[in-house]
Amino acid sequence: xxxxxxxxxxxxxxxxxxxxxxxxxxxxxxxxxxxxxxxxxxxxxxxxxxxxxxxxxxxxxxxxxxxxxxxxxxxxxxxxxxxxxxxxxxxxxxxxxxxxxxxxxxxxxxxxxxxxxxxxxxxxxxxxxxxxxxxxxxxxxxxxxxxxxxxxxxxxxxxxxxxxxxxxxxxxxxxxxxxxxxxxxxxxxxxxxxxxxxxxxxxxxxxxxxxxxxxxxxxxxxxxxxxxxxxxxxxxxxxxxxxxxxxxxxxxxxxxxxxxxxxxxxxxxxxxxxxxxxxxxxxxxxxxxxxx
Ligand SMILES: CCCCC/C=C\C/C=C\CC/C=C/CC(=O)SCCNC(=O)CCNC(=O)[C@H](O)C(C)(C)COP(=O)(O)OP(=O)(O)OC[C@H]1O[C@@H](n2cnc3c(N)ncnc32)[C@H](O)[C@@H]1OP(=O)(O)O
Numbered sequence: 001x002x003x004x005x006x007x008x009x010x011x012x013x014x015x016x017x018x019x020x021x022x023x024x025x026x027x028x029x030x031x032x033x034x035x036x037x038x039x040x041x042x043x044x045x046x047x048x049x050x051x052x053x054x055x056x057x058x059x060x061x062x063x064x065x066x067x068x069x070x071x072x073x074x075x076x077x078x079x080x081x082x083x084x085x086x087x088x089x090x091x092x093x094x095x096x097x098x099x100x101x102x103x104x105x106x107x108x109x110x111x112x113x114x115x116x117x118x119x120x121x122x123x124x125x126x127x128x129x130x131x132x133x134x135x136x137x138x139x140x141x142x143x144x145x146x147x148x149x150x151x152x153x154x155x156x157x158x159x160x161x162x163x164x165x166x167x168x169x170x171x172x173x174x175x176x177x178x179x180x181x182x183x184x185x186x187x188x189x190x191x192x193x194x195x196x197x198x199x200x201x202x203x204x205x206x207x208x209x210x211x212x213x214x215x216x217x218x219x220x221x222x223x224x225x226x227x228x229x230x231x232x233x234x235x236x237x238x239x240x241x242x243x244x245x246x247x248x249x250x251x252x253x254x255x256x257x258x259x260x261x262x263x264x265x266x267x268x269x270x271x272x273x274x275x276x277x278x279x280x281x282x283x284x285x286x287x288x289x290x291x292x
Contacts, residue, residue, distance in 0.1 A: 037065045038072055039089070047082035048230050050223065054089040060099035061143045063114050070121040073128055083230030084128070085223060086151055087135040092161070094136045097143030103271045104280040115267045116260075118143075122177070123256050126150040127249060129242030131230045135222035136212065141166050141200060142174075149181035152245070153229045154212040155222045158203030163211060169198030171279045172270070175263060180252045186210045 037055040042048070051072060053059040076084060088094045102114040125132065125147070134148035136156040140163040148154050148163065156163065165182055167174040174182075174195055183191040190209045193199070206212040216222045233241060246253065256263070270276055 036068065038068050040072055040076070042079075042081065046227065046231075047080075048085065048227060049076050049081045049083065050085045050087065051076075052087050052089050053095060056090065058093045058096035059088055059090060059144070060096050060101075061118065061147075062099035062102050063117050065099075066114075066117045066121040070117070070124050073121070073124045073130075076130060077128060081130055083131045083133070083227075083233075084151075085133050085135055085226040085230070086125075086147065087219065087223065087226075088138055090138050093138040093144075094134075094140040094161070094163075095144030095147055096139070097141050097145070100280050100284055104277065104284060108268050108272055111268050111271055112264060115264050119256060119260055119263065122146065122150060123253070126181070127246060127253050129238060129245065131233050131241075133226035133229050135219065135226045136161065136163060137219040137222055139163070142170075146178050146181060148212075149178075149185055153214075153226070154185075155214045155216055155225045155229075156203045156206060156212040157218060157222055158207075158215040161203055162200040163203070163206050164198070164200040165195055166198040166200050168196060169200075170283055172276065175267065176259075177252055177255050177263070180255060182211075184249070184252070 037053070039052040039054050041050045041052070043050070051069075053065075055065050059065075073084070098118070103111060106114070132151040133153045133155065134151040136148050136154060138157070139161050140148050142165060145163050145165050165174045165178055167178075179191060179195060182195065186194070186209045190211075194201070194209075194211075201209070201211055203212065203215050207215050214225055216225055
């Protein structure tokens with residue numbers, strides 16, 4: 001176990017020389033795919049960006065995707081974008097969560113790069129001063145739910161899609177920062193009930209417990225409601241808004257700033273264990289069987 005910790009630290013410290021961790025885009029070591037995995041469309045009148053995840057078939061969160069997302073957020077911040085609406089180009093999936101292929105039979109240093117990229121990109125989205133809305137136009141399990149929870153407001157297309165942190169159903173544990181995001185939305189009681197059972201909520205159930213803020217019947221309505229939410233801030237001074245958001249989200253931000261390496265070590269430790277690897281193998285087989 002200690003060996004895993006040491007080798008993970010070694011990979012990161014060898015590359016970056018200190019305990020301070022890299023920004024989301026700095027791990028980009030391969031040539032980027034010319035086809036973007038994320039499309040950005042900024043409305044010239046309102047300055048609001050629609051960020052569309054476009055990584056078929058199910059928008060899994062892998063290192064290239066997360067790097068691109070981190071880069072998009074950075075760019076939108078630089079351009080003083082007025083709002084960010086996160087949605088999907090798929091008709092049925094918002095995001096299927098973490099790409100299991102980043103963890104299955106992956107060397108420890110690759111897992112470490114993957115997780116660090118996830119941590120950094122999550123932190124960028126979670127703490128950005130830009131008003132953020134998730135227009136959830138499809139299923140959002142696990143990491144897909146985390147993406148939505150990291151936004152300030154969630155509009156979900158109902159009734160047929162589902163959302164939730166289902167990790168325990170897969171025999172794994174949602175890390176504390178996933179849990180903090182859930183607790184901020186639905187409170188401690190509903191969080192414990194939801195996470196211990198790994199419950200996936202229907203859109204209506206999600207609305208009832210406050211996991212999403214609004215239900216609509218199609219993507220167009222979701223985008224329209226997202227724009228309305230962002231318009232609420234037209235007259236709010238941006239710095240006051242940004243600092244208030246940071247104060248409100250202090251627990252998650254502090255967790256990640258202070259515990260990033262510990263969180264990474266735990267992840268690599270758990271994900272590379274034989275039982276997790278066996279779990280992933282069985283889960284991947286089940287997914288493949290279902291899709292054939
Ligand atoms: C599962 C064990 C993981 C063990 C990890 C161990 C330790 C880690 C420790 C801590 C980390 C904790 C955090 C985890 C957060 C996560 O996000 S884990 C991922 C959880 N995601 C899911 O459970 C969703 C799985 N997918 C689905 O339920 C369905 O795909 C869907 C989203 C509802 C869509 O269904 P649909 O019918 O439209 O599509 P298919 O199911 O046919 O899928 C198409 C295609 O995509 C592949 N695929 C789907 N999801 C993933 C994924 N998360 N990773 C990789 N690949 C995925 C699927 O296999 C199909 O592939 P094909 O057959 O080759 O076409």
